[in-house]
Amino acid sequence: MKPYSLAAYLVTPAIFFASSQAQLIPFYNKPSTARHQAEETYRKGGLINQQQRPIMDANGPNIQLPPSSSDDNTPSGPPPQGNVILSDVIGNQRQINIFAGFTRDIATVATRLDASVLNTTVLAPMNSAISALPRKPWEDPKDYAELGATAYEGQSGSDRANTNLKRFTEAHVVTASPWKEGEKVKTLAGTELWWENKGGKAVIQPGEVEVERVVSRVANGEVWMLKGALNYAA
Known part of the structure; x- marks a missing residue:
């Protein structure tokens, strides 16, 4: 597969959202990896914890934060959907569809979200937060420092880019x-x-990343929309 020029790697995030639809310049002519699937998303806009249980508490839709009547002291959100799981709803919110695409492309994450016996909280950065990152989710400054412009x-x-994207998503x-x-x-x-x-x-710590709101509450967990991305460095 033949890479595009270095300029394609260094193009600023603002280009991705120059219009109402996210656009991404591909790095490869015919990529077939999870990273390629992530690029497509841009263009389109273990162990069982025996004590886990379905989410049952809610104070109404789009209420951002505690105080909550929940004994679990968790952020308030929409009413629980006990008959669906995270993999069913992760792609429902347009504002986080870039990250939702990542979760489907990374096997470890997709498997977990599809497991009704594994409760999970997905911290999904908004599309605008991902576009504002100083580097793409599959890039690492260390790779450029060690390998130069041909790092990917x-x-x-x-493979290196896929590993980095996996780390970003799992974080x-x-x-x-x-x-x-x-x-x-x-x-x-x-x-x-x-x-x-x-x-x-x-606010998620460390990093002071603010939660916009809880967007989904289902049988095996919740999806929280974040205003920023978490530190995903190794």
């Missing part, structure tokens, strides 16, 4: 739900997160 060329470059998937305020939990990437109520707004 050829099969090895494609936004929390292995718990309900997720209580102050509770430190691990993501699929192995990073530790918690959230706090600051002035009536839920």
Whole structure:
């Protein structure tokens, strides 16, 4: 497969959202990897925890944050949908459809969201947050520092990009739900997160990333829309 020029790799994120529909310049003529599937999304806009249980508490749609009547002290959101799972709803919100595409392309994440016995909180950055990143989700400055402009060329470059995209996506998937305020939990990437109520707004820590709202609450977890992306560096 033949890569495009270096200029395609360094094109600024603003180009992706120059119009109402997200656009992405592809890196390869005929990529067939998860990273290619992620690019298509741009163009189109384990262990069982025996104590996990379906989400049952809600205070109404689009209420951003605690206080909540829930004993679990979780952000309020839409009414629970007990007959569906995360894989059914992850693509329903247009504002997060880029990240939703990533979750379908990364096998570890797709498998978890499709597992009714594994409760999960998906922290989905808004499309605008992903477009504003200083680098694309499949890029790593270390790769450029070590390999230069050819870091993502050829099969090895494609594999490298897929690994980076996997890390980015897994860093936004929390292995718990309900997720209580102050509770430190691990993501699929192995990073530790918690959230706090600051002035009536839920904020993911570390990083002070604000939760826009809870957009889905289903049998095996929740989808939270984020105003920014979490630190996904290795």
